[in-house]
Amino acid sequence: MEKIKIDLDLLLPEIPDERDACVQRIITMMQNHKGIAKAHLLPGNEKDEAKLCFHFDPDQISLEQIQAYAREAGAAITRQYGHLMVEVEKIREMMEAGVVEGQLKKVPALVDVSVSATGNIRIEYDQTLMDKEGVLKEIRQQGLKVKEVLKVHSHDHDHDHSDDDGHDHDHDHSHGDSNAPAWKSYLPAIISFTMLIAGIIADNYNTFPGWVRLIWYGIAYIPVGIPVAVTGFKFLMKGDIFTEFILMTIATLGAFYIGEYPEGVAVMLFYTVGELFQDAAVNRAKRSIKALLDIRPDTAMVLVNGTYQEVAPTDVKVGDTIQVRAGERVPLDGEMLSEGSAFNTAALTGESKPSTIRKGETALAGMINQEKVIELKVTKLFNDSSLARILTLVQEATTRKARTEQFIRRFARIYTPIVVFLAIGIALLPYFFVADYVFNDWLYRALIFLVISCPCALVISIPLGYFGGIGAASRKGILFKGSNYLDLMTKITSVIMDKTGTLTKGVFKVQEVKSYDLPEEEWLPLAAALESRSTHPVAQAIVAHVKDPGLAVEDLEEISGHGLKGKAGGRTVLAGNVKLLEKMNIPVREELRSITDTIVVVAVDGKLAGYVTIADEMKEDSKEAINALHGMNIKTTMLSGDKQSVVDKVAQYLGIDHAYGDLLPENKVEKVEQAKKDTGAIIAFVGDGINDAPVLALSDVGIAMGGLGSDAAIETADVIIQTDQPSRIATAIGIGRATNRIVWQNIALAFGVKAIVLVLGAGGLATMWEAVFADVGVALLAILNAVRIQRMKF
Numbered sequence: 001m002e003k004i005k006i007d008l009d010l011l012l013p014e015i016p017d018e019r020d021a022c023v024q025r026i027i028t029m030m031q032n033h034k035g036i037a038k039a040h041l042l043p044g045n046e047k048d049e050a051k052l053c054f055h056f057d058p059d060q061i062s063l064e065q066i067q068a069y070a071r072e073a074g075a076a077i078t079r080q081y082g083h084l085m086v087e088v089e090k091i092r093e094m095m096e097a098g099v100v101e102g103q104l105k106k107v108p109a110l111v112d113v114s115v116s117a118t119g120n121i122r123i124e125y126d127q128t129l130m131d132k133e134g135v136l137k138e139i140r141q142q143g144l145k146v147k148e149v150l151k152v153h154s155h156d157h158d159h160d161h162s163d164d165d166g167h168d169h170d171h172d173h174s175h176g177d178s179n180a181p182a183w184k185s186y187l188p189a190i191i192s193f194t195m196l197i198a199g200i201i202a203d204n205y206n207t208f209p210g211w212v213r214l215i216w217y218g219i220a221y222i223p224v225g226i227p228v229a230v231t232g233f234k235f236l237m238k239g240d241i242f243t244e245f246i247l248m249t250i251a252t253l254g255a256f257y258i259g260e261y262p263e264g265v266a267v268m269l270f271y272t273v274g275e276l277f278q279d280a281a282v283n284r285a286k287r288s289i290k291a292l293l294d295i296r297p298d299t300a301m302v303l304v305n306g307t308y309q310e311v312a313p314t315d316v317k318v319g320d321t322i323q324v325r326a327g328e329r330v331p332l333d334g335e336m337l338s339e340g341s342a343f344n345t346a347a348l349t350g351e352s353k354p355s356t357i358r359k360g361e362t363a364l365a366g367m368i369n370q371e372k373v374i375e376l377k378v379t380k381l382f383n384d385s386s387l388a389r390i391l392t393l394v395q396e397a398t399t400r401k402a403r404t405e406q407f408i409r410r411f412a413r414i415y416t417p418i419v420v421f422l423a424i425g426i427a428l429l430p431y432f433f434v435a436d437y438v439f440n441d442w443l444y445r446a447l448i449f450l451v452i453s454c455p456c457a458l459v460i461s462i463p464l465g466y467f468g469g470i471g472a473a474s475r476k477g478i479l480f481k482g483s484n485y486l487d488l489m490t491k492i493t494s495v496i497m498d499k500t501g502t503l504t505k506g507v508f509k510v511q512e513v514k515s516y517d518l519p520e521e522e523w524l525p526l527a528a529a530l531e532s533r534s535t536h537p538v539a540q541a542i543v544a545h546v547k548d549p550g551l552a553v554e555d556l557e558e559i560s561g562h563g564l565k566g567k568a569g570g571r572t573v574l575a576g577n578v579k580l581l582e583k584m585n586i587p588v589r590e591e592l593r594s595i596t597d598t599i600v601v602v603a604v605d606g607k608l609a610g611y612v613t614i615a616d617e618m619k620e621d622s623k624e625a626i627n628a629l630h631g632m633n634i635k636t637t638m639l640s641g642d643k644q645s646v647v648d649k650v651a652q653y654l655g656i657d658h659a660y661g662d663l664l665p666e667n668k669v670e671k672v673e674q675a676k677k678d679t680g681a682i683i684a685f686v687g688d689g690i691n692d693a694p695v696l697a698l699s700d701v702g703i704a705m706g707g708l709g710s711d712a713a714i715e716t717a718d719v720i721i722q723t724d725q726p727s728r729i730a731t732a733i734g735i736g737r738a739t740n741r742i743v744w745q746n747i748a749l750a751f752g753v754k755a756i757v758l759v760l761g762a763g764g765l766a767t768m769w770e771a772v773f774a775d776v777g778v779a780l781l782a783i784l785n786a787v788r789i790q791r792m793k794f
Helices: 023-031 062-079 094-105 134-138 183-204 212-238 244-256 261-293 388-395 403-432 439-453 456-475 484-487 522-529 537-546 578-583 588-596 623-630 645-652 665-676 695-698 711-716 725-762 768-791
Strands: 003-007 036-042 052-054 081-089 111-113 120-126 145-153 300-305 305-312 321-324 334-336 340-344 357-358 374-378 478-480 494-498 507-516 552-558 562-568 573-575 600-604 607-615 635-639 658-660 683-686 701-705 720-721
Touching: 003 062, 023 036, 023 052, 023 062, 023 081, 036 720, 052 768, 062 081, 062 658, 081 134, 094 120, 120 134, 120 439, 183 212, 183 261, 212 244, 212 261, 244 261, 244 340, 244 403, 244 439, 244 494, 261 768, 403 439, 403 484, 403 725, 439 725, 439 768, 456 478, 456 484, 456 725, 478 484, 478 665, 478 725, 484 701, 484 725, 494 665, 507 522, 507 537, 522 537, 522 562, 522 573, 522 600, 522 607, 537 607, 537 768, 573 578, 578 600, 588 607, 588 665, 623 725, 635 645, 635 665, 645 658, 665 683, 665 695, 683 695, 695 701, 725 768
Parallel strands: 494 635, 494 683, 635 658, 683 701, 701 720
Antiparallel strands: 003 052, 036 052, 081 120, 081 145, 111 120, 300 305, 300 321, 321 374, 334 374, 340 357, 478 720, 507 607, 552 562, 562 573, 573 600, 600 607
């Protein structure tokens, strides 16, 4: 069985996420070809693009056939599938979001739809059946105003790029003006409130004739009642009979029927006020995230013909040189050409401590240059910057719903028709059992029952709670890819961590060089030449120690879990661990087995040349991180490819429960699979998001450390800790637990108050005013509780 690797970018240009459904489509199509035994994804890193790896039998299929089939599959998918991330107005809560999602899913061209209660819609569509404008038209037909197309993606470079920055500000003025003053949205409620108060005062002085009273309260009802009734009617026409809009409309019109005009206006007025509070809370949560992330400058100083000119960041190309003055934000990701400077990275990492970036290192869009004028060579386009991707990631997170949110959405769709039929029963059934039955009295009780039972408090406060949790985490430099992961974090029983780059800095330095059969100046440059072709931190340490070996390398072969083999300076060189030399039948001295530090053994032309010992430095907060996890009753395990003696030394210092060394990548997978066999175990794996991709995918929650600037980390993990601090693992779990507590507090509050007032209402002991409190009052309390998470300190 042989392998072939093909750059994913060649098959799916501009792919937004390596977990995109289109990747799986290619894999499925390819595995149907005879001779291909297995296909899987190899995530990319800073140097290499993501690749699809195919395991094949050369006797049944050739390399050329595989490449042709893969390109054909990629082209077919590129032509067929497109993606949109759209932000809309008017969606206020999850029941409404559920109705819209259900309606959009009925459109044959829309392959997948997810609508969040905070107004974000993620759509995958079939481009052979519908274009982008057709998708937006379908959204508008749901009565929604498109505020912004946050992401336009269609795999193919020749397809739709409606805006250079990938943000299509698609304002549909036929649906209103999003730039209208804020007070206009409150005007209907103000008019109704003023007329309601005036009407109640007039009632107390008996100055209203019957027909004047009806007209007065009818006019007071129109500004707040008609929009709700119209929305309910629209959903009714689409087959969604039991919505909160219908509940409110039936209850208030029923109140008018029995002559309780003030109560009818009050219910709709306070319902509208509650919706306005909901809008304000959601918009505040959105603003806090956008203000944190969408901080790219409007201009960039680009070197053109020897002078710097001010241009739009969207016009800057990869390879251009830009200048950033002290105090300015970096407009695009770029490689430092100047000697170095200090940067404020708070907008990206949540850390106020300045970070020093030196020549050759990468500065990211959104960082603030604090010291002096610098020059950068642009490495990514405006829309491909880490900042832009993080913003999109956070926006998409709201469309990946937690189980609690999904349950409440399903519950509301079952619960609402039940309470409608119960209300009908309260109004009509007493006729058969009560001697002095009066229809209007029992109808009034039924209407109270309807108002109380409206699930407003649940269907807005729950998604708002999760949205607040995602926002609170992002301010700490922790990115959740969905509210479902906030839930999962609360259930974690065990955290398994990679050692290098997670608990240690991954910055290795050569400690000792010892020679055997060859002098150091002869064999060390050969080893450094070989290691210069590897991205492993240990390899980079040797290269940095030797500096420029200046030797060409041929026939390089990476032997997984062992090291490197190749030719440098015309000589056969091996550089790796003791197992590599044993595998190649080269005698190894016994003293090498007893060295506890990380060691690279080198052989040249079949002879043991010498070894290099390398040490890694512990991160400052690693011990704090382990103590915090133990304080949460979470077990800790460390996995490493380093020798067991090195791993034991680190584990003992940090107080880790279990530590395993001498592991190949497949051994790490086996350890995680073994841990998952424990009944009820929820496993989080923490790694660098590049070499640990298989284990990150296997774990219940994959956490990438140091995701800032690492595309592979952003693509692979479920949770990304941008600050590179292991202590943020416990912070992420703490935010998940706080969010979960608030969500369940709101559920308990809503059900508890509603249950009490429902019983009182059915028994005739509660009026419509108590019903208003049980509905709108509880909703407002739940919203305030949900917003609280945005003010918590973690």
